[in-house]
Amino acid sequence: MLSRAAILSGQTSRALVVLGSRSTTTSSVNNQAAATDEKQTLPRPVRQEPGKVRHGFIPEEWFQFFYKKTGATGAYTFAFTFSTYLISKEIYVMEHEYYSGLSLLLMWIVEVKKLGPKLATALDKGVDEYESAWNESRVEEKKVLSDQIADEEKAQWSMEGQNLLVQAKRENVALQLEATYRERLISAYSEVKKRLDYQVEKQNIERRIAQKNLVDWVLARVTASITPDQEKQNINRCITDLAALAKA
Amino acid sequence: MAIGDYPADYNPKIHGPYDPARFYGKPDTPFGQVKLGELGSWLARRNKHPSAIIGAVSRAWWRWQHKYVQPKRAGIAPFFHVVFASMGIFYVLNYSKLKHHRNYKYH
Numbered sequence: 349m350l351s352r353a354a355i356l357s358g359q360t361s362r363a364l365v366v367l368g369s370r371s372t373t374t375s376s377v378n379n380q381a382a383a384t385d386e387k388q389t390l391p392r393p394v395r396q397e398p399g400k401v402r403h404g405f406i407p408e409e410w411f412q413f414f415y416k417k418t419g420a421t422g423a424y425t426f427a428f429t430f431s432t433y434l435i436s437k438e439i440y441v442m443e444h445e446y447y448s449g450l451s452l453l454l455m456w457i458v459e460v461k462k463l464g465p466k467l468a469t470a471l472d473k474g475v476d477e478y479e480s481a482w483n484e485s486r487v488e489e490k491k492v493l494s495d496q497i498a499d500e501e502k503a504q505w506s507m508e509g510q511n512l513l514v515q516a517k518r519e520n521v522a523l524q525l526e527a528t529y530r531e532r533l534i535s536a537y538s539e540v541k542k543r544l545d546y547q548v549e550k551q552n553i554e555r556r557i558a559q560k561n562l563v564d565w566v567l568a569r570v571t572a573s574i575t576p577d578q579e580k581q582n583i584n585r586c587i588t589d590l591a592a593l594a595k596a
Numbered sequence: 597m598a599i600g601d602y603p604a605d606y607n608p609k610i611h612g613p614y615d616p617a618r619f620y621g622k623p624d625t626p627f628g629q630v631k632l633g634e635l636g637s638w639l640a641r642r643n644k645h646p647s648a649i650i651g652a653v654s655r656a657w658w659r660w661q662h663k664y665v666q667p668k669r670a671g672i673a674p675f676f677h678v679v680f681a682s683m684g685i686f687y688v689l690n691y692s693k694l695k696h697h698r699n700y701k702y703h
Contacts, residue, residue, distance in 0.1 A: 393615040398667040405676030443697035449683070460672060472669060 404460065603651065617658035 400408035414422030434440035605620040630638045642648075664674040687694070 390611050390618070392612050393618070396662050396667055398670045399663040399673070401671070401673040404671075405673045405680060438698045438700060441694050441697050443694055445694075464672065468671075475668060 615658075617655055617662050619655060 402408060402411060411423045414426060418425065431440070435442065602614060603620050605622075606614060607620075608614070611618075611620060624641060625634075625638065627638075660674075660677070664670060664677065
């Protein structure tokens with residue numbers, strides 16, 4: 349556990365170097381590998397997960413070895429019977445150190461059970477902090493770059509919006525042009541109509557005046573053509589008519 | 597092969613980065629799969645040169661390191677391994693003296 353940090357830094361940096369040399373084709377390592385036709389046949393060494401143990405330290409493989417032959421309790425049966433043999437024959441001698449060892453074992457168990465989880469969380473936290481401290485600059489850089497990409501995409505998107513806006517402006521200008529054109533058309537129409545109306549009115553007036561003059565002239569000529577004799581006859585006629593009317 | 601050199605069979609172009617827990621020579625039958633009758637010939641094939649024995653011990657040491665000590669979240673197991681292994685070793689070393697603490701003369 350003491351070496352966690354040291355190993356961590358060494359391994360991550362080595363992994364980075366390996367990644368770098370793999371990803372670029374111009375590195376000397378790859379050129380050497382390309383020059384010889386030999387291929388890498390073995391898998392690359394990677395950092396392992398901690399091996400599984402039972403009771404704090406006995407490897408799981410020991411129990412698996414017994415499991416195939418004598419079942420799940422095989423290892424415990426072996427341990428019990430073998431230690432019974434050693435003790436009963438006094439091959440294993442239970443002198444005073446045995447009992448001090450027992451008490452030490454008891455103290456260790458209590459300590460591991462009580463302090464172990466706390467220590468493990470504290471150390472794991474330290475490991476995580478150390479790793480994140482080393483990764484921080486890389487993560488930050490990635491974040492900055494992805495932010496830049498997002499900004500660029502947003503800028504492109506808003507440029508598409510600008511296209512729409514320009515099109516809308518063009519349509520607006522076209523509408524304005526159309527409106528002005530129609531306005532001018534209507535003004536031209538009304539101006540022409542005014543002039544034509546004027547001409548019509550003028551012709552009407554001229555014709556009326558001419559008619560009036562003609563009527564006046566005809567009347568004057570007719571009046572002038574009536575002789576006094578005719579007038580007298582006319583009055584007489586009128587008197588007779590009146591008399592006839594009075595009789596009736 | 598001088599002291600501090602890589603094993604003669606190790607070739608970085610083929611094997612990649614050096615792994616001290618790995619045997620780079622030609623692998624023989626694993627000990628767990630050896631039949632009892634073939635055990636003699638299997639043992640006869642072993643390289644008993646001191647440097648080979650030291651290499652085997654060193655590989656075992658690194659295998660143990662990689663499995664229990666070097667993982668990112670290693671537990672208390674390697675400490676107990678050291679404690680119980682040293683208990684056993686020192687019991688064997690002191691056995692000639694501990695024998696005199698036997699309580700029964702005849703078994």
